[in-house]
Amino acid sequence: MPDMLVRLYDLPPAEPALHGVRDQGIEVRAARSPEKDRVIEWVERHFSPWRPEVEAAFANLPVSCFVAIRAGELLGIACYDATCPNYFGPTGVMESERGKGIGKALLLATLHTQRAQGYAYAIIGSVGPADYYKKAVDAQVIAGSDPGIYGGLLGRAPSE
Numbered sequence: 001m002p003d004m005l006v007r008l009y010d011l012p013p014a015e016p017a018l019h020g021v022r023d024q025g026i027e028v029r030a031a032r033s034p035e036k037d038r039v040i041e042w043v044e045r046h047f048s049p050w051r052p053e054v055e056a057a058f059a060n061l062p063v064s065c066f067v068a069i070r071a072g073e074l075l076g077i078a079c080y081d082a083t084c085p086n087y088f089g090p091t092g093v094m095e096s097e098r099g100k101g102i103g104k105a106l107l108l109a110t111l112h113t114q115r116a117q118g119y120a121y122a123i124i125g126s127v128g129p130a131d132y133y134k135k136a137v138d139a140q141v142i143a144g145s146d147p148g149i150y151g152g153l154l155g156r157a158p159s160e
Contacts (some may be wrong), residue, residue: 001126001127001128001146001147002126002130002141002142002143002145002146002148003124003125003126003127003141003142003145003146003148004055004123004124004127004133004134004139004140004141004142005121005122005123005124005125005139005142006076006088006111006120006121006122006124006133006137006138006139006140007041007120007121007138008111008112008115008119008120008121009023009115009120010138011108011111011115012136012137013108014086014105014108014109014111016020016107017101017105017108017109018108018109020101020105021068021100021101021102021105022075024100024101025038025048025070025071025113026061026069026070026075026100026102026105027068027069027070027071027130028037028066028067028068028069028095028105028106029066029067030062030063030066030067030113030115031057031063031065031066031067031077032063032153033063034059035067036055036063038063038074038075039054039058039065039074040055040058040076042053042074042142043054045078046092046094046095047090047092049093050090053065053079053082053083053089053090054077054079054090056079056082056083057079057080057081057082058082059141060081060082061094062084064079064080064081064082065077065078065079065082066078066079066106066109066110066113068097068102075093075097075102076091076092076093076096076097076102076103076106077090077091077092077106078091078103078107078109078110079091079103079110079111079115080110080122081138082093082115083125083149084123084125084149086119086121086122086123087122087123087124087125087149088107088110088111088112088114088122088124088125089122089124089126091103091106091107091110093106095151098120103132104111105119107133107136108136108137111137117145124139125148125149125150126137126146126147126148126149126150135149
């Protein structure tokens, strides 16, 4: 799967997406260090291959992971600077909560934070839903980026 590039200086505003989920009782905010164990347990249940990257996000200061929470229940995450500097991801929303705007709110909150930290562009690594990112933030596929940074990881062939 290829990587995609996002122009952070040309993002749609985050507030409409954040208000949309807030109206559903969902808070999107930066994760806090004391929440690490609960977030990692959630990732293990829902997206286990991403555990190392989420742990890396919690090693950053500030923590480079956003969470979506409703009534104390974790519904989704979005990380940045976890795989590589300036990378967005991993990100995921519980299957039962998809289609409610949570993913877009997490995406925009995270990308706006990257912009505020001085980045002009962000890379979305090894994208699955390219059409989603194209529509949400006008992300563009980076030619020749498959397999990208994930190629040749331990346990994978160089072309994987």
